[in-house]
Amino acid sequence: xxxxxxxxxxxxxxxxxxxxxxxxxxxxxxxxxxxxxxxxxxxxxxxxxxxxxxxxxxxxxxxxxxxxxxxxxxxxxxxxxxxxxxxxxxxxxxxxxxxxxxxxxxxxxxxxxxxxxxxxxxxxxxxxxxxxxxxxxxxxxxxxxxxxxxxxxxxxxxxxxxxxxxxxxxxxxxxxxxxxxxxxxxxxxxxxxxxxxxxxxxxxxxxxxxxxxxxxxxxxxxxxxxxxxxxxxxxxx
Amino acid sequence: xxxxxxxxxxxxxxxxxxxxxxxxxxxxxxxxxxxxxxxxxxxxxxxxxxxxxxxxxxxxxxxxxxxxxxxxxxxxxxxxxxxxxxxxxxxxxxxxxxxxxxxxxxxxxxxxxxxxxxxxxxx
Numbered sequence: 096x097x098x099x100x101x102x103x104x105x106x107x108x109x110x111x112x113x114x115x116x117x118x119x120x121x122x123x124x125x126x127x128x129x130x131x132x133x134x135x136x137x138x139x140x141x142x143x144x145x146x147x148x149x150x151x152x153x154x155x156x157x158x159x160x161x162x163x164x165x166x167x168x169x170x171x172x173x174x175x176x177x178x179x180x181x182x183x184x185x186x187x188x189x190x191x192x193x194x195x196x197x198x199x200x201x202x203x204x205x206x207x208x209x210x211x212x213x214x215x216x217x218x219x220x221x222x223x224x225x226x227x228x229x230x231x232x233x234x235x236x237x238x239x240x241x242x243x244x245x246x247x248x249x250x251x252x253x254x255x256x257x258x259x260x261x262x263x264x265x266x267x268x269x270x271x272x273x274x275x276x277x278x279x280x281x282x283x284x285x286x287x288x289x290x291x292x293x294x295x296x297x298x299x300x301x302x303x304x305x306x307x308x309x310x311x312x313x314x315x316x317x318x319x320x321x322x323x324x325x326x327x328x329x330x331x332x
Numbered sequence: 333x334x335x336x337x338x339x340x341x342x343x344x345x346x347x348x349x350x351x352x353x354x355x356x357x358x359x360x361x362x363x364x365x366x367x368x369x370x371x372x373x374x375x376x377x378x379x380x381x382x383x384x385x386x387x388x389x390x391x392x393x394x395x396x397x398x399x400x401x402x403x404x405x406x407x408x409x410x411x412x413x414x415x416x417x418x419x420x421x422x423x424x425x426x427x428x429x430x431x432x433x434x435x436x437x438x439x440x441x442x443x444x445x446x447x448x449x450x451x452x453x454x455x
Contacts, residue, residue: 301336
């Protein structure tokens with residue numbers, strides 16, 4: 096009898112742990128998957144608070160149209176402890192309708208989100224600033240190599256005015272070798288106070304490093320395309 | 333390029349790739365070490381692309397000698413400990429970590445740096 100009781104207790108404990116483990120990270124691989132997602136999780140059960148990481152991906156087709164927002168609202172609204180958001184294949188600029196992060200929806204993570212990773216995204220300076228404004232606790236931003244900068248309209252370039260000004264970003268930035276040149280206009284237009292910077296140190300890298308130098312505590316320089324003028328022919332061997 | 337000043341910088345990390353990375357490193361990375369008065373850790377990664385001749389080239393470069401003396405000065409004047417970390421990935425061109433360590437650090441620098449209170453870590 097005692098064995099059965101302890102077995103039952105262990106089982107209950109493991110059930111809780113496994114739910115925590117399984118739900119810690121959720122990936123929605125496409126727009127289509129999101130629309131077809133019929134969750135059996137009761138948002139009021141508290142299980143959704145286990146979710147720490149959400150990855151939303153698609154092949155450059157994300158739009159925050161009303162049907163998408165309704166689905167996001169239905170499923171993700173209870174993720175009140177989300178710390179890490181990975182966006183893959185997003186348009187984040189004014190060139191495409193419904194392409195910007197919606198503060199009304201994403202703003203719910205403003206008190207929890209610490210890490211943001213952008214992959215295969217297109218991003219304007221204005222959208223970049225909005226992201227920093229939207230998530231004041233961000234401690235780590237990654238812009239992967241497959242992202243590209245977009246300045247389609249004046250709205251993309253002109254930074255919005257926020258009450259109280261734009262919060263200076265004090266986190267860490269990781270940019271890939273291929274992205275730095277394109278993102279330079281975005282990065283240099285936003286007030287930055289990174290404490291950690293990982294980037295390539297070519298001419299573009301020099302600019303971003305100079306901008307961030309007063310507050311940098313950790314600097315990690317990666318190799319990159321070397322200007323031919325700096326390559327010693329005699330060493331080529 | 334104008335020199336950059338890093339008043340708060342504590343950790344500086346860079347890696348040595350193949351020979352193409354070495355000369356720009358001497359020209360660009362080393363001046364950064366000199367303009368970071370509060371540096372406490374320099375982490376140098378030697379990747380699988382690095383060859384023996386890259387290491388020798390680096391060691392013989394004028395900029396590297398300046399780094400040596402700057403690191404010694406840093407170690408001497410630092411409030412805490414200044415650590416130089418050498419992180420070596422071995423490949424067929426770099427079969428002996430000790431060789432890389434010996435070539436890059438050199439016995440004279442090693443003794444001066446240690447005397448100044450600096451620490452080496454080899455990973």
